[in-house]
Amino acid sequence: MTLDRSFQVQLRQRVLFTQDVFSPENTTLASVCCDTLQRRVIAFIDSGVHQAHPDIGERLANYLGARAKIGEPVPELKMVEVVSGGEEAKNSIDVCEQVMAATDRYGIDRKSFVLAxxxxxxxxxxxxGATLAHRGVRLIRxxxxxxxxxDAAMGVKNGINKFGKKNFSGTFSVPWAVIADEQFLTTLTDQQFLCGFSEAVKIGCLKDPSLFNLIEQNASKIVARDPLISMAIIKRSAELHLDHIAQGSDAFETNEARPLDFGHWAAHKLESMSTYEIAHGDAVAIGIALDCEYAVRMKMLPQADSNRIIASLKALRLPTWHPLLSQIDQLLRGLEEFREHLGGRMNITLLKSIGESTEVHQMDSAVVAASVKALAH
Ligand SMILES: NC(=O)c1ccc[n+]([C@@H]2O[C@H](COP(=O)([O-])OP(=O)(O)OC[C@H]3O[C@@H](n4cnc5c(N)ncnc54)[C@H](O)[C@@H]3O)[C@@H](O)[C@H]2O)c1
Ligand SMILES: [Zn+2]
Structure with a gap:
């Protein structure tokens, strides 16, 4: 007997931008986790966030307490735990195991919440951790x-690094909700603040020339951390990433093309070559610059477009070069690792112009080397 059925699963990704999420009057968090069956919640806080906001656990507890007092069926807060922040969180299974252990200890079932x-x-x-425990509990990012x-919170992916490879272990799963409170951004260093804009440059180059223009024209305001323009760009980038996932009909990446990974083959390799000293956002800026130089040399992308992109990255104080790029043989191994991660044929997204991309299935090593050299100047 052969049985063969197709079926569909309806998924939903909710993203809510807000300000001061834990002020008692803010309804955002309560709106996504109230349940008449009185659920539970456990919270995990990035150590960097905790250092900058030491009262955050207390504020969360007070928030839920205040909402409960006015009769809202918010979940009961069972635990707040600080976990390693930055790439260290992904370089071992520890954080993931912490989440599973707490899920077990505090009786978090599939309808209760993990707040990250x-x-x-x-x-x-x-x-x-949240997707492995009980085959998936409700995750609020x-x-x-x-x-x-x-970018990152909009995706339907999670994962950790393994075998010296970025995101080797992971799963696809859709979070219960994403809540972005812009006030957190005030405590980032300038480098941390700016490096996120490389993903906005990326998605603008791929899908929305007007977003790219906005970034290009306002780079100095972004560097000055002007909240209005910065948030407008962050929100538009978030929307484009989410639209690609929700409307691109390939949320779980079964197709060949992975346009959102423009600039990422070299970025991921540089991150692991530097043992994750290079931040992801910085590595993406370098990867974009490299693939622009390459596309120009392959006569795919006009020089003027590449110049504008690289100038914008520089105006955002993002790097477009790193000494590790000179280790060409090792860098080029990133292409095969990238292919292996995606499966099937090699598929690299390159630009034809700002706003238009295409796929190539091989890259010429000598041209990559020439592109690296050009960036060094
Ligand atoms: N799942 C996805 O679809 C997806 C997409 C893009 C990127 N990513 C991943 O995201 C990671 C990069 O994320 P990132 O750029 O946010 O860096 P990060 O998570 O490494 O954080 C950078 C540093 O900032 C600190 N920090 C965080 N928030 C802070 C705050 N408000 N105030 C003070 N310090 C704070 C952290 O402790 C850390 O030291 C990479 O591992 C990348 O692979 C995932
Ligand atoms: Zn990225």
């Missing part, structure tokens, strides 16, 4: 960096 508050790395690692708000 942090940068993209903590969201990825806590998210993996609270991104606290520009990059997590304009």
């Amino acid at each position: 508050i942090g940068g993209g790395a903590v969201l990825d690692a806590v998210g993996l 609270m991104p606290t960096t520009t990059l997590a708000m304009d």
Whole structure:
């Protein structure tokens, strides 16, 4: 007997931008987790966030207490735990195991909540734990960096690094909700703040020339951390990332093309080559610059477009070069690792112009080397 059925699963990704999420009057968090069956919640806080906001656990507890007092069926807060922030969260299974252990200890069932508050790395690692425990409990992501708000938290992926490879272990799963509180951004360093804009440049180059123009024209305001323009760009980038996932009909990446990974083959390799000293956002800026130089040399992208993109990255104080790029043989191994991660044929997204991309299935090593050299000047 052969049985063969197709079926569909309806998924939903909710993203809510807000300000001061734990002020007692703010209804955002309560609106996504109230349940007449009185659920439970456990919270994991990025150590960097905790250092900058030491009262955050207390504020969360007070918030839920205040909402409960006015009769709202908010979940009961069972635990707040601080976890390693930054890429360290993804470089071992520890954070993931912390989440599973707490899920067990505090009786978190599939209808209760895991709240992850942090940068993209903590969201990825806590998210993996939340998707493994009971085959998935409800995850609420609270991104606290520009990059997590304009890209990482919008995705339906989580994961950790393994075997020296970025995101080797992970799953696809859709969070219960994403809540972005822009006030968290005030405590980022300038480098942390700016590096998230490389993903906005990326998505603008791929899908929305007007977003790219906005970034290009306002780079100095972004560098000055003007909240109005910065948030407008972060929100537009978030929307484009989410639309790609929700409307691109390939949320779980079964097709060949992965346009959102423009600039990422070299970025991921540089991150692991530097043992994650290079931040993801910085690595993406370098990867974009490299693939622009390459596309120009392959006569795919006009020089003027490449110049504008690289100038914009530089105006955002993002790097477009790193000494590790000179280790060409090792860098090029990133292409095969990238292919292996995606499966099937090699598929690299390159630009034809700002706003238009295409796929190539091989890259010429000598041209990559020439592109690296050009960036060094
Ligand atoms: N799942 C996805 O679809 C997806 C997409 C893009 C990127 N990512 C991943 O996201 C990670 C990068 O995320 P990131 O750029 O947010 O960096 P990050 O998570 O490494 O955080 C950078 C640093 O900022 C600190 N921090 C975070 N929020 C803070 C705050 N509000 N105030 C003070 N310090 C704070 C952290 O402790 C850390 O030291 C990478 O691992 C990348 O692979 C995942
Ligand atoms: Zn990225």
